[in-house]
Amino acid sequence: MSIELQNIHFSYGRVKALKGxxxxxxxxxxxxxxxxxxxxxxxxxxxxxxxxxxxxxxxxLGYNLRTEQQFIRRQIGYMPEDExxxxxxxxxxxxxxxGELSGMPRQEAMKRAHEVLFYVGLGExxxxxxxTYSSGMKQRLKLAQALVHDPKLLFxxxxxxYLDPTGRQEILELIGEIASAKDIRVLxxxxxxxxxxxxxxxxxxINRGEVAxxxxxxxxxxxxxxxxxxxxxxxxxxxxxxxxxxxxRVEENEERVVKVYTPPEFDHRQIFKAAARNxxxxxxxxxxxxxxxxLFARVVGxx
Amino acid sequence: MTEVREKGYHHWDGQLExxxxxxxxxxxxxxxxxxxxxxxxxxxxxxxxxxxxxGGAIYISERLEDFKFIAQGSExxxxxxxxxxxxxxxxxxxxxIILLLLSLGGAGLIADDFRHKAIQLYFARPxxxxxxLLGKAGVVMFFVxxxxxxxxxxxxxxxxxxxxxFKFFLNYPWLILSIIFYxxxxxxxxxxxxxxxxxxxxNRNYVIAIIFGLYYLSEIIxxxxxxxxxxxxxxxxSFRANLQQVGAGFFLTNKPYGLPxxxxxxVICLFCLFAYYVVNRKVRGVEVIK
Numbered sequence: 001m002s003i004e005l006q007n008i009h010f011s012y013g014r015v016k017a018l019k020g021x022x023x024x025x026x027x028x029x030x031x032x033x034x035x036x037x038x039x040x041x042x043x044x045x046x047x048x049x050x051x052x053x054x055x056x057x058x059x060x061l062g063y064n065l066r067t068e069q070q071f072i073r074r075q076i077g078y079m080p081e082d083e084x085x086x087x088x089x090x091x092x093x094x095x096x097x098x099g100e101l102s103g104m105p106r107q108e109a110m111k112r113a114h115e116v117l118f119y120v121g122l123g124e125x126x127x128x129x130x131x132t133y134s135s136g137m138k139q140r141l142k143l144a145q146a147l148v149h150d151p152k153l154l155f156x157x158x159x160x161x162y163l164d165p166t167g168r169q170e171i172l173e174l175i176g177e178i179a180s181a182k183d184i185r186v187l188x189x190x191x192x193x194x195x196x197x198x199x200x201x202x203x204x205x206i207n208r209g210e211v212a213x214x215x216x217x218x219x220x221x222x223x224x225x226x227x228x229x230x231x232x233x234x235x236x237x238x239x240x241x242x243x244x245x246x247x248x249r250v251e252e253n254e255e256r257v258v259k260v261y262t263p264p265e266f267d268h269r270q271i272f273k274a275a276a277r278n279x280x281x282x283x284x285x286x287x288x289x290x291x292x293x294x295l296f297a298r299v300v301g302x303x
Numbered sequence: 304m305t306e307v308r309e310k311g312y313h314h315w316d317g318q319l320e321x322x323x324x325x326x327x328x329x330x331x332x333x334x335x336x337x338x339x340x341x342x343x344x345x346x347x348x349x350x351x352x353x354x355x356x357x358g359g360a361i362y363i364s365e366r367l368e369d370f371k372f373i374a375q376g377s378e379x380x381x382x383x384x385x386x387x388x389x390x391x392x393x394x395x396x397x398x399x400i401i402l403l404l405l406s407l408g409g410a411g412l413i414a415d416d417f418r419h420k421a422i423q424l425y426f427a428r429p430x431x432x433x434x435x436l437l438g439k440a441g442v443v444m445f446f447v448x449x450x451x452x453x454x455x456x457x458x459x460x461x462x463x464x465x466x467x468x469f470k471f472f473l474n475y476p477w478l479i480l481s482i483i484f485y486x487x488x489x490x491x492x493x494x495x496x497x498x499x500x501x502x503x504x505x506n507r508n509y510v511i512a513i514i515f516g517l518y519y520l521s522e523i524i525x526x527x528x529x530x531x532x533x534x535x536x537x538x539x540x541s542f543r544a545n546l547q548q549v550g551a552g553f554f555l556t557n558k559p560y561g562l563p564x565x566x567x568x569x570v571i572c573l574f575c576l577f578a579y580y581v582v583n584r585k586v587r588g589v590e591v592i593k
Binding site: 097 | 311313315321322325328329415416418420423424430431
């Protein structure tokens, strides 16, 4: 297991930030999701060894969260969300410095810095001052510095922010390749759920300091609900009331497509029966693929 | 060294080391970046002019007969004794040049990391806050050391070389220790002073203003207090006066402000502790993730 947490509690004074987080994350890419204030940052701080949990224990890459924090940080590559760099340095010196700080010998760090800068697509501009980089280039540079010491686990915080669509696609491909083919575990925090959906096989959703959902995205979609898309003729409100009373969530989009999220064990024939009772014609009925956005909204309890 | 591979991600086949001097890459980078700043090299080379002048004075003092036309009437200035070395290390100009040099090369040490959020890049690595602070302190110490301990010892060596005997050394065997310890004292003070200023703002221009403002404000306060109370204790409010007092104490010469030198030593030590406390509070590893 790359990350294994058992019953982690943490409080900022009286405010309980984490209330018994237990989870196991293994190979591949994992998305860490949650609304603002859910406890994601606190959890990341604990996993990086900056905070010690009030209660509970855990291991990251086999190192204890409480006693081996330095070892954890040695094996982790962290790509922060903020635009951060050291002014006055060129990209290759900057990346090499980060490698050295992780424990690489100086010459090796320099050689490796060249390699990772080529890998993230900054090979041609590696001798340019980082101050002169565009936002997209800085994003790639942050990925390079996180990779320079060949970490076993990558923490990526909003890796595609500040990127144009092409740049975003390229970064996602890089991360996907790292996670799938390079034997590096990747933990991604992002608000762009489409990114998580594109790269991650599994997801951890945190809400109000607790794990709201954890597992493979495919499995969670199946477990939590099913989605049907309908086109109807008639008064939606009557149908909505009846379905919501049965535990469904009903939404209508701008194209007048009605989305019905049904709870597990719900028999979809009840939708037809409810429509018939309210004299509504069902003109189209499709069992739809639910998105991560749907899953997130459902689990966290927001629209 | 194998060639750099251009395509694809490759695992690194080396072993990460448990380095003892984790601060050294930070110090080395800070020194390198200081030299890359505009006008820094010029200022750096000019800062050795006082040492050159003192070296010249030592040479002249050994050849007074040859340089009568220069030394006439000012033979006292060419007497080489502990006061001579003290005068170099406590010279107002040396303090000024150190402040100027550190303003250009050291103001951004922590401020730039705050401004460009680089602090989180450091602390996401296996380094402690102490390593980070030592790395930054090393930059200041390097430059202050180059202007104090290095010229101080070279001047003693020059004196021995020009005089051709160890008589001077035997007369003042403690002088080398005074130079070393007072230089170390200056290194610690200026490190605390500059890092404190650098941690108080994200803008290096403001840091420069804080460095000079704090230093000269203390001198102005001393002047005002002295004008009002006529008390020698007003010297305790001035950084310059305290440094000169301690210098006089280390070199066993007359105290310029008529106060026991240890009082100034205590004041500077308290200031250094305060600076450490503030910097330690300002630089927080836990801020890595917001």
